Ligand code: SF4
Protein backbone atom coordinates (compact mmCIF):
# COMPACT_ATOMS: atom_id res chain seq x y z
CA UNK A 393 0.00 0.00 0.00
CA UNK A 394 1.40 3.39 -0.92
CA UNK A 395 0.37 5.17 2.20
CA UNK A 396 1.60 5.83 5.68
CA UNK A 397 -1.91 5.73 7.08
CA UNK A 398 -2.79 2.50 8.89
CA UNK A 399 -5.51 0.65 6.97
CA UNK A 400 -7.62 -2.39 7.79
CA UNK A 401 -9.76 -3.92 5.06
CA UNK A 402 -12.45 -6.52 5.57
CA UNK A 403 -15.26 -7.83 3.37
CA UNK A 404 -18.95 -8.61 3.13
CA UNK A 405 -20.23 -11.94 1.95
CA UNK A 406 -23.07 -13.01 -0.31
CA UNK A 407 -25.50 -15.85 -0.01
CA UNK A 408 -25.14 -18.65 -2.48
CA UNK A 409 -27.12 -21.81 -2.94
CA UNK A 410 -26.12 -25.43 -2.79
CA UNK A 411 -27.67 -28.64 -1.58
CA UNK A 412 -27.19 -28.05 2.11
CA UNK A 413 -28.90 -25.89 4.64
CA UNK A 414 -26.69 -22.85 4.73
CA UNK A 415 -25.25 -22.22 8.19
CA UNK A 416 -25.98 -18.55 7.87
CA UNK A 417 -29.58 -19.60 8.32
CA UNK A 418 -28.52 -21.41 11.43
CA UNK A 419 -26.69 -19.81 14.29
CA UNK A 420 -24.46 -16.86 13.93
CA UNK A 421 -22.32 -15.93 16.84
CA UNK A 422 -21.94 -12.91 18.98
CA UNK A 423 -18.86 -12.99 21.14
CA UNK A 424 -19.44 -11.53 24.53
CA UNK A 425 -16.52 -10.15 26.41
CA UNK A 426 -16.64 -9.97 30.14
CA UNK A 427 -19.33 -7.60 31.29
CA UNK A 428 -20.02 -6.05 27.93
CA UNK A 429 -23.67 -6.01 27.00
CA UNK A 430 -25.06 -8.05 24.16
CA UNK A 431 -25.09 -6.08 20.98
CA UNK A 432 -28.19 -5.79 18.89
CA UNK A 433 -27.53 -6.48 15.30
CA UNK A 434 -29.56 -6.61 12.20
CA UNK A 435 -28.40 -9.91 10.81
CA UNK A 436 -28.76 -9.68 7.06
CA UNK A 437 -27.07 -12.88 6.02
CA UNK A 438 -27.67 -13.60 3.42
CA UNK A 439 -28.18 -12.69 6.27
CA UNK A 440 -24.82 -10.91 6.18
CA UNK A 441 -22.30 -11.21 8.88
CA UNK A 442 -23.30 -10.90 12.46
CA UNK A 443 -22.37 -7.77 14.28
CA UNK A 444 -20.52 -7.67 17.52
CA UNK A 445 -19.06 -5.17 19.84
CA UNK A 446 -15.43 -5.30 20.71
CA UNK A 447 -15.54 -2.41 23.11
CA UNK A 448 -17.17 -3.15 26.43
CA UNK A 449 -19.62 -0.51 27.51
CA UNK A 450 -17.95 -0.01 30.84
CA UNK A 451 -17.36 3.37 32.43
CA UNK A 452 -13.59 2.87 32.54
CA UNK A 453 -11.20 2.56 29.61
CA UNK A 454 -9.80 -0.97 29.65
CA UNK A 455 -6.47 -2.10 28.34
CA UNK A 456 -6.62 -4.12 25.18
CA UNK A 457 -4.27 -6.83 24.06
CA UNK A 458 -3.45 -8.74 20.87
CA UNK A 459 -5.60 -11.80 20.17
CA UNK A 460 -4.00 -14.99 18.95
CA UNK A 461 -4.94 -14.99 15.29
CA UNK A 462 -4.24 -16.73 12.02
CA UNK A 463 -1.81 -14.52 10.10
CA UNK A 464 -0.01 -14.69 6.79
CA UNK A 465 1.92 -12.26 4.61
CA UNK A 466 0.29 -10.80 1.51
CA UNK A 467 1.90 -8.99 -1.42
CA UNK A 468 3.15 -5.44 -0.91
CA UNK A 469 4.07 -5.60 2.78
CA UNK A 470 0.46 -6.31 3.69
CA UNK A 471 -0.69 -9.00 6.10
CA UNK A 472 -3.82 -11.03 6.58
CA UNK A 473 -4.96 -11.41 10.19
CA UNK A 474 -7.96 -13.45 11.29
CA UNK A 475 -9.08 -13.68 14.86
CA UNK A 476 -11.05 -16.83 15.69
CA UNK A 477 -13.60 -14.38 17.09
CA UNK A 478 -13.84 -12.13 14.03
CA UNK A 479 -17.47 -11.44 13.19
CA UNK A 480 -16.98 -11.93 9.46
CA UNK A 481 -14.10 -12.50 7.08
CA UNK A 482 -10.39 -11.94 7.61
CA UNK A 483 -8.76 -8.52 7.77
CA UNK A 484 -6.00 -7.17 5.59
CA UNK A 485 -3.60 -4.84 7.40
CA UNK A 486 -1.12 -2.58 5.72
CA UNK A 487 2.34 -2.30 7.22
CA UNK A 488 1.36 0.58 9.51
CA UNK A 489 -1.74 -1.19 10.82
CA UNK A 490 0.25 -4.40 11.26
CA UNK A 491 2.90 -2.60 13.29
CA UNK A 492 0.30 -0.87 15.42
CA UNK A 493 -1.31 -4.25 16.09
CA UNK A 494 2.08 -5.66 17.22
CA UNK A 495 2.33 -2.87 19.79
CA UNK A 496 -0.63 -4.38 21.60
CA UNK A 497 1.62 -7.22 22.74
CA UNK A 498 1.87 -4.73 25.60
CA UNK A 499 -1.70 -4.09 26.79
CA UNK A 500 -2.82 -0.51 26.40
CA UNK A 501 -5.98 1.54 25.84
CA UNK A 502 -7.45 2.07 22.40
CA UNK A 503 -6.15 5.39 21.16
CA UNK A 504 -6.19 5.75 17.39
CA UNK A 505 -8.97 5.06 14.86
CA UNK A 506 -7.06 1.97 13.66
CA UNK A 507 -7.14 0.59 17.22
CA UNK A 508 -10.92 0.64 17.09
CA UNK A 509 -10.88 -1.04 13.66
CA UNK A 510 -8.65 -3.79 15.07
CA UNK A 511 -10.91 -4.17 18.10
CA UNK A 512 -14.02 -4.35 15.87
CA UNK A 513 -12.47 -7.41 14.22
CA UNK A 514 -11.59 -8.83 17.64
CA UNK A 515 -7.91 -8.69 16.77
CA UNK A 516 -7.71 -6.76 20.02
CA UNK A 517 -9.60 -7.81 23.11
CA UNK A 518 -9.83 -6.32 26.55
CA UNK A 519 -7.06 -7.68 28.73
CA UNK A 520 -7.93 -10.65 30.95
CA UNK A 521 -11.34 -11.05 29.36
CA UNK A 522 -12.83 -14.42 28.59
CA UNK A 523 -14.64 -14.53 25.28
CA UNK A 524 -17.92 -16.35 25.35
CA UNK A 525 -19.69 -17.13 22.12
CA UNK A 526 -23.35 -16.35 22.20
CA UNK A 527 -25.62 -17.98 19.68
CA UNK A 528 -27.98 -15.68 17.87
CA UNK A 529 -31.42 -16.79 16.83
CA UNK A 530 -31.76 -18.12 13.28
CA UNK A 531 -33.66 -15.76 11.00
CA UNK A 532 -34.55 -18.05 8.11
CA UNK A 533 -36.56 -21.25 8.11
CA UNK A 534 -35.34 -23.24 5.12
CA UNK A 535 -37.27 -26.13 3.60
CA UNK A 536 -36.19 -28.61 0.95
CA UNK A 537 -39.27 -29.41 -1.10
CA UNK A 538 -38.76 -32.78 -2.77
CA UNK A 539 -40.85 -31.95 -5.83
CA UNK A 540 -40.21 -35.22 -7.62
CA UNK A 541 -38.29 -38.41 -7.18
CA UNK A 542 -37.68 -38.59 -10.93
CA UNK A 543 -34.55 -37.44 -12.72
CA UNK A 544 -33.29 -37.44 -16.29
CA UNK A 545 -29.72 -38.07 -15.07
CA UNK A 546 -28.06 -40.97 -13.29
CA UNK A 547 -25.21 -39.48 -11.26
CA UNK A 548 -23.22 -42.14 -9.40
CA UNK A 549 -23.04 -40.13 -6.17
CA UNK A 550 -26.74 -39.30 -5.94
CA UNK A 551 -28.43 -40.15 -2.66
CA UNK A 552 -31.97 -40.27 -4.10
CA UNK A 553 -33.45 -43.66 -4.91
CA UNK A 554 -35.25 -42.61 -8.09
CA UNK A 555 -38.79 -43.43 -9.13
CA UNK A 556 -41.39 -41.66 -11.21
CA UNK A 557 -43.22 -40.51 -8.07
CA UNK A 558 -44.00 -36.80 -7.72
CA UNK A 559 -45.28 -34.58 -4.98
CA UNK A 560 -49.04 -34.13 -5.28
CA UNK A 561 -50.32 -30.57 -5.40
CA UNK A 562 -52.30 -31.05 -2.18
CA UNK A 563 -49.17 -32.31 -0.39
CA UNK A 564 -47.12 -29.38 -1.63
CA UNK A 565 -49.77 -26.87 -0.59
CA UNK A 566 -50.11 -28.34 2.86
CA UNK A 567 -46.31 -28.32 3.23
CA UNK A 568 -45.99 -24.66 2.27
CA UNK A 569 -48.84 -23.67 4.59
CA UNK A 570 -47.30 -25.54 7.53
CA UNK A 571 -43.85 -24.16 6.80
CA UNK A 572 -45.17 -20.61 7.04
CA UNK A 573 -47.17 -21.47 10.17
CA UNK A 574 -44.04 -22.97 11.76
CA UNK A 575 -41.96 -19.94 10.77
CA UNK A 576 -44.50 -17.68 12.47
CA UNK A 577 -44.68 -19.88 15.54
CA UNK A 578 -40.90 -19.67 16.05
CA UNK A 579 -40.54 -16.03 15.12
CA UNK A 580 -38.45 -16.51 11.97
CA UNK A 581 -38.17 -13.46 9.74
CA UNK A 582 -38.12 -15.28 6.43
CA UNK A 583 -38.89 -18.55 4.70
CA UNK A 584 -36.67 -20.08 2.08
CA UNK A 585 -38.01 -22.81 -0.18
CA UNK A 586 -35.61 -25.00 -2.11
CA UNK A 587 -37.42 -26.78 -4.92
CA UNK A 588 -35.46 -29.98 -5.42
CA UNK A 589 -35.61 -33.65 -6.19
CA UNK A 590 -34.77 -35.64 -8.37
CA UNK A 591 -35.00 -32.95 -10.99
CA UNK A 592 -37.50 -30.34 -9.91
CA UNK A 593 -37.81 -28.80 -13.39
CA UNK A 594 -39.44 -32.02 -14.61
CA UNK A 595 -42.46 -31.00 -12.51
CA UNK A 596 -42.29 -27.28 -13.12
CA UNK A 597 -46.05 -26.88 -12.94
CA UNK A 598 -46.00 -27.70 -9.23
CA UNK A 599 -43.10 -25.30 -8.62
CA UNK A 600 -45.16 -22.50 -10.14
CA UNK A 601 -48.22 -23.42 -8.09
CA UNK A 602 -46.26 -23.53 -4.84
CA UNK A 603 -44.53 -20.28 -5.65
CA UNK A 604 -47.90 -18.54 -6.06
CA UNK A 605 -49.09 -19.92 -2.75
CA UNK A 606 -45.84 -19.02 -1.00
CA UNK A 607 -46.02 -15.48 -2.31
CA UNK A 608 -49.57 -15.09 -1.02
CA UNK A 609 -48.59 -16.47 2.40
CA UNK A 610 -45.54 -14.23 2.57
CA UNK A 611 -47.76 -11.23 2.00
CA UNK A 612 -50.30 -12.42 4.56
CA UNK A 613 -47.72 -13.13 7.25
CA UNK A 614 -45.23 -10.34 6.44
CA UNK A 615 -42.48 -12.95 6.26
CA UNK A 616 -39.81 -12.53 3.61
CA UNK A 617 -39.71 -15.22 0.96
CA UNK A 618 -36.72 -16.61 -0.89
CA UNK A 619 -36.88 -19.44 -3.39
CA UNK A 620 -34.40 -21.41 -5.43
CA UNK A 621 -34.70 -24.33 -7.83
CA UNK A 622 -31.91 -26.89 -7.63
CA UNK A 623 -31.41 -28.29 -11.12
CA UNK A 624 -29.05 -30.33 -13.26
CA UNK A 625 -29.55 -27.69 -15.96
CA UNK A 626 -30.00 -30.25 -18.73
CA UNK A 627 -33.48 -29.38 -19.85
CA UNK A 628 -34.78 -25.96 -18.95
CA UNK A 629 -37.41 -24.65 -21.33
CA UNK A 630 -37.15 -21.02 -22.42
CA UNK A 631 -40.67 -20.36 -21.12
CA UNK A 632 -39.63 -21.61 -17.69
CA UNK A 633 -36.54 -19.39 -17.77
CA UNK A 634 -38.79 -16.43 -18.62
CA UNK A 635 -40.86 -17.28 -15.59
CA UNK A 636 -37.77 -17.49 -13.36
CA UNK A 637 -36.65 -14.07 -14.54
CA UNK A 638 -40.07 -12.52 -14.00
CA UNK A 639 -40.73 -14.12 -10.64
CA UNK A 640 -37.16 -13.65 -9.34
CA UNK A 641 -36.84 -17.28 -8.34
CA UNK A 642 -33.19 -18.26 -8.17
CA UNK A 643 -31.61 -21.22 -9.90
CA UNK A 644 -28.73 -23.44 -8.84
CA UNK A 645 -27.09 -25.67 -11.44
CA UNK A 646 -24.66 -28.54 -10.88
CA UNK A 647 -21.53 -28.68 -13.01
CA UNK A 648 -18.77 -31.17 -12.24
CA UNK A 649 -16.25 -30.52 -15.01
CA UNK A 650 -15.96 -29.51 -18.63
CA UNK A 651 -16.98 -31.91 -21.42
CA UNK A 652 -16.16 -35.54 -20.68
CA UNK A 653 -15.26 -34.79 -17.05
CA UNK A 654 -18.79 -33.59 -16.40
CA UNK A 655 -20.34 -36.35 -18.50
CA UNK A 656 -18.50 -39.04 -16.54
CA UNK A 657 -19.86 -37.84 -13.23
CA UNK A 658 -23.27 -36.61 -14.40
CA UNK A 659 -24.42 -38.90 -17.23
CA UNK A 660 -27.87 -39.01 -18.77
CA UNK A 661 -30.15 -41.73 -17.48
CA UNK A 662 -29.26 -44.82 -19.51
CA UNK A 663 -26.01 -43.16 -20.64
CA UNK A 664 -25.12 -40.17 -22.74
CA UNK A 665 -23.39 -36.83 -22.40
CA UNK A 666 -24.94 -33.87 -20.58
CA UNK A 667 -22.28 -31.14 -20.53
CA UNK A 668 -23.33 -29.62 -23.84
CA UNK A 669 -26.92 -29.40 -22.62
CA UNK A 670 -25.87 -27.63 -19.43
CA UNK A 671 -23.63 -25.23 -21.36
CA UNK A 672 -26.50 -24.53 -23.77
CA UNK A 673 -28.87 -23.82 -20.88
CA UNK A 674 -26.44 -21.39 -19.26
CA UNK A 675 -25.16 -19.66 -22.40
CA UNK A 676 -28.24 -19.68 -24.62
CA UNK A 677 -31.19 -19.70 -22.24
CA UNK A 678 -30.17 -18.14 -18.93
CA UNK A 679 -27.51 -15.55 -19.68
CA UNK A 680 -29.51 -13.81 -22.44
CA UNK A 681 -32.32 -13.35 -19.89
CA UNK A 682 -29.98 -11.94 -17.30
CA UNK A 683 -30.30 -15.02 -15.08
CA UNK A 684 -27.10 -15.79 -13.17
CA UNK A 685 -27.41 -19.27 -11.70
CA UNK A 686 -25.34 -20.33 -8.72
CA UNK A 687 -23.04 -23.12 -9.89
CA UNK A 688 -22.22 -25.97 -7.54
CA UNK A 689 -19.37 -28.38 -8.19
CA UNK A 690 -19.32 -31.71 -6.35
CA UNK A 691 -15.69 -32.65 -5.78
CA UNK A 692 -14.86 -36.35 -5.78
CA UNK A 693 -11.62 -38.24 -6.19
CA UNK A 694 -12.69 -38.88 -9.78
CA UNK A 695 -13.09 -35.26 -10.86
CA UNK A 696 -10.65 -33.51 -8.46
CA UNK A 697 -8.22 -32.92 -11.30
CA UNK A 698 -10.97 -31.38 -13.44
CA UNK A 699 -12.31 -28.86 -10.97
CA UNK A 700 -9.86 -26.11 -11.96
CA UNK A 701 -11.09 -26.05 -15.57
CA UNK A 702 -14.70 -26.04 -14.42
CA UNK A 703 -13.91 -23.04 -12.19
CA UNK A 704 -12.27 -21.28 -15.13
CA UNK A 705 -15.37 -21.86 -17.24
CA UNK A 706 -17.67 -20.55 -14.53
CA UNK A 707 -15.57 -17.49 -13.67
CA UNK A 708 -15.30 -16.59 -17.35
CA UNK A 709 -19.09 -16.20 -17.17
CA UNK A 710 -18.90 -14.27 -13.91
CA UNK A 711 -21.14 -16.75 -12.09
CA UNK A 712 -21.06 -17.54 -8.36
CA UNK A 713 -19.59 -20.98 -7.69
CA UNK A 714 -19.26 -23.27 -4.70
CA UNK A 715 -17.02 -26.29 -4.31
CA UNK A 716 -18.67 -29.03 -2.26
CA UNK A 717 -17.37 -32.41 -1.21
CA UNK A 718 -18.99 -35.64 -2.25
CA UNK A 719 -20.64 -37.46 0.66
CA UNK A 720 -20.75 -41.21 0.62
CA UNK A 721 -24.26 -42.59 0.94
CA UNK A 722 -26.00 -45.95 0.88
CA UNK A 723 -26.43 -45.84 -2.90
CA UNK A 724 -22.84 -44.85 -3.69
CA UNK A 725 -20.94 -46.80 -1.02
CA UNK A 726 -19.38 -49.23 -3.50
CA UNK A 727 -17.82 -46.43 -5.62
CA UNK A 728 -14.25 -46.28 -4.33
CA UNK A 729 -13.33 -43.91 -7.20
CA UNK A 730 -15.54 -41.21 -5.70
CA UNK A 731 -14.23 -41.40 -2.11
CA UNK A 732 -12.32 -38.33 -0.94
CA UNK A 733 -8.67 -39.38 -1.24
CA UNK A 734 -6.98 -36.62 0.72
CA UNK A 735 -4.04 -35.71 -1.49
CA UNK A 736 -6.07 -35.85 -4.71
CA UNK A 737 -8.67 -33.51 -3.23
CA UNK A 738 -6.07 -31.09 -1.87
CA UNK A 739 -4.18 -30.99 -5.18
CA UNK A 740 -7.36 -30.51 -7.19
CA UNK A 741 -8.65 -27.76 -4.91
CA UNK A 742 -5.32 -25.92 -4.91
CA UNK A 743 -5.31 -26.04 -8.71
CA UNK A 744 -8.81 -24.54 -8.64
CA UNK A 745 -7.65 -21.84 -6.21
CA UNK A 746 -4.84 -20.98 -8.63
CA UNK A 747 -7.53 -20.25 -11.22
CA UNK A 748 -9.38 -18.04 -8.72
CA UNK A 749 -6.12 -16.16 -8.13
CA UNK A 750 -5.45 -15.79 -11.83
CA UNK A 751 -8.95 -14.49 -12.62
CA UNK A 752 -9.55 -12.94 -9.16
CA UNK A 753 -13.20 -11.88 -9.15
CA UNK A 754 -13.92 -8.69 -7.24
CA UNK A 755 -17.23 -9.87 -5.86
CA UNK A 756 -17.00 -11.99 -2.69
CA UNK A 757 -16.39 -15.67 -3.39
CA UNK A 758 -14.80 -17.01 -0.18
CA UNK A 759 -17.98 -18.75 1.01
CA UNK A 760 -17.93 -21.01 -2.05
CA UNK A 761 -14.29 -22.07 -1.79
CA UNK A 762 -14.46 -24.97 0.63
CA UNK A 763 -17.24 -27.35 1.51
CA UNK A 764 -19.50 -25.82 4.21
CA UNK A 765 -16.90 -23.24 5.28
CA UNK A 766 -18.38 -19.77 5.80
CA UNK A 767 -16.65 -16.52 6.66
CA UNK A 768 -19.35 -15.32 9.04
CA UNK A 769 -18.77 -16.56 12.56
CA UNK A 770 -21.14 -19.42 13.22
CA UNK A 771 -21.24 -22.47 15.44
CA UNK A 772 -23.28 -25.08 13.55
CA UNK A 773 -22.34 -26.42 10.16
CA UNK A 774 -25.86 -26.25 8.81
CA UNK A 775 -29.42 -25.61 9.89
CA UNK A 776 -30.26 -29.25 10.66
CA UNK A 777 -32.19 -29.56 13.95
CA UNK A 778 -32.71 -25.81 14.23
CA UNK A 779 -33.94 -24.09 11.09
CA UNK A 780 -34.09 -26.68 8.32
CA UNK A 781 -36.47 -29.38 7.25
CA UNK A 782 -36.94 -31.66 4.29
CA UNK A 783 -40.36 -32.55 2.92
CA UNK A 784 -40.37 -35.77 0.90
CA UNK A 785 -42.61 -36.10 -2.14
CA UNK A 786 -45.03 -38.06 0.05
CA UNK A 787 -45.17 -35.29 2.62
CA UNK A 788 -42.97 -36.96 5.21
CA UNK A 789 -40.34 -35.03 7.09
CA UNK A 790 -36.60 -35.63 7.20
CA UNK A 791 -33.80 -33.71 8.90
CA UNK A 792 -31.49 -33.65 5.89
CA UNK A 793 -31.93 -34.20 2.16
CA UNK A 794 -29.56 -37.16 2.41
CA UNK A 795 -32.26 -38.88 4.47
CA UNK A 796 -35.02 -38.21 1.96
CA UNK A 797 -35.14 -41.94 1.13
CA UNK A 798 -35.74 -42.75 4.80
CA UNK A 799 -37.94 -39.94 6.05
CA UNK A 800 -39.42 -40.04 9.52
CA UNK A 801 -42.98 -41.05 10.26
CA UNK A 802 -43.80 -37.40 10.89
CA UNK A 803 -46.17 -35.82 8.42
CA UNK A 804 -47.14 -32.22 7.79
CA UNK A 805 -49.09 -31.62 10.98
CA UNK A 806 -48.51 -28.94 13.56
CA UNK A 807 -45.03 -27.81 14.53
CA UNK A 808 -42.66 -29.03 11.83
CA UNK A 809 -39.46 -28.13 13.66
CA UNK A 810 -39.95 -30.15 16.82
CA UNK A 811 -39.52 -33.53 15.06
CA UNK A 812 -36.41 -32.07 13.37
CA UNK A 813 -34.91 -31.17 16.73
CA UNK A 814 -35.61 -34.66 18.06
CA UNK A 815 -34.38 -36.58 15.01
CA UNK A 816 -31.33 -38.86 14.90
CA UNK A 817 -28.86 -36.37 13.37
CA UNK A 818 -27.03 -34.48 16.09
CA UNK A 819 -25.90 -31.17 14.66
CA UNK A 820 -23.74 -30.10 17.59
CA UNK A 821 -22.20 -26.70 18.06
CA UNK A 822 -18.49 -26.64 17.25
CA UNK A 823 -17.93 -25.74 20.91
CA UNK A 824 -19.22 -29.22 21.76
CA UNK A 825 -16.82 -30.92 19.36
CA UNK A 826 -13.17 -31.74 19.78
CA UNK A 827 -12.53 -28.82 17.41
CA UNK A 828 -12.83 -26.35 20.27
CA UNK A 829 -9.18 -25.21 20.14
CA UNK A 830 -8.91 -24.91 16.37
CA UNK A 831 -8.29 -21.42 15.01
CA UNK A 832 -10.79 -22.06 12.23
CA UNK A 833 -13.55 -23.48 14.41
CA UNK A 834 -16.12 -20.74 13.81
CA UNK A 835 -15.65 -20.97 10.01
CA UNK A 836 -15.41 -24.73 9.48
CA UNK A 837 -17.44 -25.81 12.52
CA UNK A 838 -16.27 -29.40 12.14
CA UNK A 839 -17.80 -30.09 8.73
CA UNK A 840 -20.94 -32.01 7.79
CA UNK A 841 -22.25 -33.85 10.87
CA UNK A 842 -23.57 -36.74 8.80
CA UNK A 843 -20.21 -37.27 7.11
CA UNK A 844 -18.45 -37.23 10.48
CA UNK A 845 -20.89 -39.74 11.91
CA UNK A 846 -20.60 -42.01 8.88
CA UNK A 847 -16.82 -42.07 9.19
CA UNK A 848 -16.48 -42.19 12.99
CA UNK A 849 -19.79 -43.19 14.57
CA UNK A 850 -19.64 -40.00 16.63
CA UNK A 851 -21.08 -36.51 16.37
CA UNK A 852 -18.64 -34.72 18.68
CA UNK A 853 -15.36 -35.26 16.84
CA UNK A 854 -13.52 -33.50 14.04
CA UNK A 855 -14.50 -33.94 10.44
CA UNK A 856 -12.84 -36.90 8.74
CA UNK A 857 -11.69 -34.22 6.29
CA UNK A 858 -10.09 -32.04 8.97
CA UNK A 859 -6.69 -32.27 7.34
CA UNK A 860 -8.16 -31.11 4.04
CA UNK A 861 -9.80 -28.15 5.79
CA UNK A 862 -6.66 -27.19 7.69
CA UNK A 863 -4.52 -27.42 4.57
CA UNK A 864 -6.87 -25.49 2.32
CA UNK A 865 -8.22 -22.82 4.65
CA UNK A 866 -5.04 -20.68 4.65
CA UNK A 867 -5.00 -20.82 0.84
CA UNK A 868 -8.68 -19.85 0.68
CA UNK A 869 -8.11 -16.99 3.13
CA UNK A 870 -5.23 -15.75 1.05
CA UNK A 871 -7.58 -15.46 -1.92
CA UNK A 872 -9.94 -13.33 0.15
CA UNK A 873 -6.97 -11.16 1.16
CA UNK A 874 -5.96 -10.71 -2.49
CA UNK A 875 -9.54 -9.90 -3.42
CA UNK A 876 -9.75 -7.21 -0.74
CA UNK A 877 -6.50 -5.66 -1.98
CA UNK A 878 -7.72 -5.75 -5.57
CA UNK A 879 -11.14 -4.22 -4.87
CA UNK A 880 -9.41 -1.39 -3.00
CA UNK A 881 -6.88 -0.86 -5.78
CA UNK A 882 -4.09 -1.86 -3.43
CA UNK A 883 -2.89 -5.05 -5.09
CA UNK A 884 0.67 -4.47 -6.33
CA UNK A 885 1.00 -5.30 -10.02
S1 SF4 B 1 -12.76 -30.17 11.50
FE1 SF4 B 1 -10.62 -29.56 11.77
S2 SF4 B 1 -10.43 -27.60 10.67
FE2 SF4 B 1 -12.60 -27.97 11.04
S3 SF4 B 1 -13.06 -26.88 12.96
FE3 SF4 B 1 -12.59 -29.03 13.45
S4 SF4 B 1 -10.42 -29.03 13.96
FE4 SF4 B 1 -10.83 -27.12 12.81
Ligand code: SF4
Nearest residue numbers: 412413774792840842
Ligand atom coordinates in the same frame (compact mmCIF):
# COMPACT_ATOMS: atom_id res chain seq x y z
S1 SF4 C 1 -26.12 -32.82 7.68
FE1 SF4 C 1 -24.49 -32.55 6.13
S2 SF4 C 1 -25.50 -33.03 4.17
FE2 SF4 C 1 -27.13 -32.63 5.68
S3 SF4 C 1 -27.61 -30.42 5.44
FE3 SF4 C 1 -26.06 -30.63 7.08
S4 SF4 C 1 -24.06 -30.36 6.06
FE4 SF4 C 1 -25.59 -30.80 4.45
